[in-house]
Amino acid sequence: MTSARTGRRTGRPAGLLHHPADLRPVLFTLSFCLYQVLVFLCAESPLTAFVLVAAPHFILHVPLMNVLHISIHSSIFRSARAEFAFGTLCSLALGFTRTCFRLDHMTHHRHYLDPSLDTNSWRLESGPWRRHRYALRHLFTVYSRAWHLAKQGGRPIALDYIAELSAVLAVLAAFLFAKPFVAAAVFLFPMVFNVFAVYYWAHHQHADLDSQDPLSASRTYDNAYFNWLAFNVGYHAAHHHSPAVHWSKLPALHESLRDRIPAHLVLPSIPWLSSEYGHAAIQASRAVAAKTD
16 A cells, blocks of 8 residues: 555555445355355255245345445445456345446436436336336336446446346356256345345335425435444435445434434334335325325
8 A cells, every 4th residue: 555645655455445344244245145155055955945045035135235235336345356246246146237236226316306217216106006016117127227228328338237247147057057946046036036125125215205305305214223234224315315425424424414304204113025114104204295285
């Protein structure tokens, strides 16, 4: 590492990570990916493999997904090769390549206050089962939508998209060739489930919140246990207010903004794959909006 003041080498390594706080999400993700590989290698029965992976994946998919979310807002590794390798591991657990998710998610950040441009707009579905239909729409369209955005972004972005997708498909194909049904249970099903689950869970982050104020256009989940486990993904209004702020700084940012966030949009419960929870949050927002009107 070179001193900025003297120009001389200090002898201290720069480190593998940009932020020391990123060590916990990295170790968490690597541990889960190692667990998946061990189940794949050791399990002979697809049903056994499915149970061993599906249960923890169902519980942990939100924090796992937020690690990928962290990486698209701020690179975790100083090395581009390490970032690529880590992104490939995340993709095998989550179903999204890093570029695919980055293109789709950043478009949402730019346009979430404008439903005509937001790729993740909740306004396209209405009536019964709208949350499920919202998630299914994204499950079947997110990759084609991201490819369209990649081509618009120019050759380097399109090449990143192709390289990442090719790497993931090559590794997945090798697993499927070696142990087809076990690989499907350990990798393929969780990948498909996670893409659906991400949008299913994300739906009530913005549903029925028509506002041009970033602090009134999303729901915040202010539960200390959930945010510790999920790397502060619950501080949603603060994240949309300042997307470049590192995830470890979001609790402090949330506290500085708390008085400006409508109280009914700060929820103390632990959000998970609960239709009832999402429905209750949306109903509460409607009730407050009706009283305001």
